[in-house]
Amino acid sequence: MPDTQSFDTGRWDAFLAEVARRHHVPGIVAGVLSIDPETGAEKRFVTSTGVTNKRTGVPSDKDTVCQIGSITKVVTATMIMQLREEGKLDLDTQVTEILPEFVLASPHAEEITVWNLLTHTSGIDGDLFTDTGRGDDCVAKYIETLAEAESLFTPKTGWSYCNSGFVVAGRIIEVLDGGTWDASLKARITEPLGLDTFFTLPEEILAHRHQYGHVRQPGQKDWNPAPVAAITRSMGAAGIITSSVDDLLDFGAAFLRDGETGSGQKLLSSESISLMTEPQWDLDPAVGTAMAPHWAIGWMIDDWNGHKVQWHGGTTIGNKAWFQVLPQDGLALVVFCNGGVAPHAAHEIYGAFAEEFAGTVPSAEPAPTGGDSDAVVQDQWLGTYSDAGTSLTVTQTEDGTFQAEISQASLERRLGKKPTEATPLALLPAGAENRFVARPERLEPWSTVSFTEVDGKPVAYVGIRCLPKREEADQ
Template sequence: MMKLATVADWLGERLPELIAEHRVPGAVIGVYANGELLERAAGVLNTRTGVPVTTDSLFQIGSISKVWTATLALQLVEDGKLDLDRPVRAYLPEFRLTDESAAALITTRQLLCHTAGFEGDRFTDTGRGDDAIARYVELLGETPQLFEPGELFSYNNAGYVVIGRIIEILRGKPYIQCLREHLIQPLELAYTATDAEEAILHRAAVGHFPSGPEDSPQPAGVWALPRSLAPAGSALTMTARDLLTFARGHLCDDGGVLGTETIHAMRTEHMRMSPITAHGDAWALGWEIFHVGEHTIYGHNGDNHYQDGNNRPDSRLRFTVTMLCAPGKPMLVLVDEQELALRAHLRAARPS
C-alpha cells in the first residue's frame, strides 16, 4: 500500500531540483492515496513577475478537460437522455461534414473514442458568447473525412466540441454552465475557473515557450485557446487539489458524480492503440489506458498555450497523481516508481 509519508520529504527536495535541471519555470504536483493527500510546489508562475508557485496556484489543464466532457456525457447516459450508439444526428440534426454518409453514421461513442474519422485539428475562434460552441459545430460542414467511422484512431479535438454541443442541447444550457452545475459545484471545487476573468481572481500561472537553447523560457503571448474549444480543452483552470478531487470520483470508492457501473464502463477498452500514435496502449470513453508492468493506469495529458498537465489514476492501487506545469512543450508521465515517473514527466516538459 502506497504511504505518502514515504515520498513527502523526497518530493519536497527533488521537485525544485528537477524543474531547475529541466528548465521548467514552475510546477505543482499532487498525490492522493488511501485517503491521504500530498501537494508540493516549486518555481514561479511567470518568469516576468517572479511570483512563486504555491499549492493553491491555478494552471490550465488543457485536454484533460476531455475527461470532464466525457463525464458530463456519461451523466446524460445515466439520466436516460443519451444513447452513445445512436447517430449524433439523433441529437444534432444539423450536424454536417463534407462526407454526408459519414456524418449520418457517426455516434457519440466514436467521438468519445476518437474514432469518428473526420479532421479534428480545427481551432476556429467563434467568439466568447454562449453560442460559441454551436457556431463552431455549424462550421464543421467544410471538414473532410479521413477514414470510415469506427475504422481507426485519430485524436480529434473537434469531435469533443461536438460532444459539448450534444451536452448543451440535452441539458438546455451552455456547456460552461453544465460544467459548473454538474461537476464543479457538486464536487465543491473552490479553486477552479472556467475563463481568464475568473482565473485572474486567483493565483494563476501563464504558459511559457523556449526563446533559445540557453535562454530562460518566456511567457507566451496568448493565455488560452478560444472558448469554442472549451469541451476539448480551453476552459478549465484549477489547482492540483481540485483536479485530484475530480479524479478521486473515478476510483469508485471515494464517491463522485457517476455511478460505479458507469465509472467501470467509462474505463472499458474500446480501441487498441498503435505505438505510432504516441498515445497510450488503448483508449476508453475519455480515458487513455496505459499498461505499466502489472498495473493498468488510466490518464490523460493536456497542454494549452504552453501550460501542461496530466492526471493518472490507478484503479487497482486506488491512487492518483496529477502534475501541472507552465513549461515549453507537452509532457508525458507514467505513474510507476517515484523518481522515474517524475523525472520522465519533467524531461518531456523541458523546452527544446
C-alpha cells in the same frame, strides 16, 4: 497505504526544484492522492516549485491553478455518461439525432455516433481551433463551421486524436441540458464534488494565483511568457478547464471510489465507471507508443508493469498537465508544468510518485534505438501527408538517410502563435517497423512519426494525429 514519510512535502519540494532546474521549467505544481482500498482512508499532498510567471516572479504554491488542457475531455466524457444514465442518449446514438444541423464537408456526418466522439474514431479533422467569440453561443457557432471540415477516414475504420469531436460532444451537452457547457460543468461536476476551481473563463482565473504558459523560440535557450494566454472559449469541452491540483485529485477520487463523491452521493454509477475505463479501441502498435496502447471513454489506458493506469494529458499554450489514476493502487497523480522540456520533467515526477506509492514505473518515453543510417522507410511511405493543422513531408536524402519536415503553421496561427519555420529532421528508428522519432534540437522532446494504413489508405501519424497521404494534385 504508504507511510507518513512518503507524504513529506519538504522532501518533494526539493525534488521538484531539481527537476525544474534540469528541464528548464519555470514552475511546477504536483500532487498525490492515496485512498486505502479497504478502509477508504485518504492521504494526499501537494508540492510546488518555481514561479507562475517569469515576468511577474510570483511563486507557484500548492493552491496555484493551471490550465489542464485536454484533461477536460475526461470531464466532458463524464458528463455525457451522466446523460446516458438519465436516458437522454446512448453511446450508439447518432449525433445528427440530437444535432440535426451537424454536417461535414464529407458525407460521413450521419454515420458518426456519440461513441465515435468519445473514442476519437469519428474521422473528423481534429485540430480546428476556430474562434467563434466569447458569447454563450460560441459552441453552436463552432458546429456551423464544421460544414467545411474534412473527414480523415470513414467513422470507426480508424483512430485520430480529435479536439473537434469533443466540442461536438460539448454541444450535445448544451442542447440536452438547455444551457451552456460551462453551466453544465458547474451543475454536474463542480458543485457535486464541492470543487473550488474548475474555471472556464479568464475573469474567474484572474482572481487566483495561476500558472502562465511559457514558450521558447527555435534556437534559443530560454522559455518566456507566451504571447497568448489561453485557447478560445469555443474549444471549452475539449480543453479549457483551469484547476488546482487538489480539485483535479478530487475529481480523480470519484473514479477511485466507484463513482462516489466525498459526501457519498454518486457522480456516476459503478457500471458507467467500468464502461469509461474499459479499452474501446486498440491503437495500431506503431501509434500506441506515442501515448498509450488503448483508448477508452475519454481515458487513455496503459499498463505500468501489471498496474492498470487510466490517464490523460493536456497541452495549451505553454502549459502542460498530466493526470493519472491507478485504480488497483488507490492512487491519483497530477503534474502541472508551465514551460520548459515539460514532458521529460513530468515523466520524472509522476515516475517518482508511481515508484514511491505503487512500486512501479511508467512506460518509457519515446526514444531512438539507432542512428539515422539505421532508419529504413519503404518507398510507399515517401511523400506528403496532412490534416488541417499539421503537414508532414518524408523524403530520402542523397546519402540514403530519411528526413521529415513537420509543419504546424496552420494550427499555430489558429492558436495565436507565431508559426515556427519547418526544418528537415532526421528520422531515427524507434524499435519497430514503420516507427520513427525525430526532434529539431536537444531542448525538444522526441516526436513520433509512424506509417500504416487506415480505411485502406496510406497514412502517417505524427504523435497521435492521423495524416492522410496527399496526391500531388491535393498539395
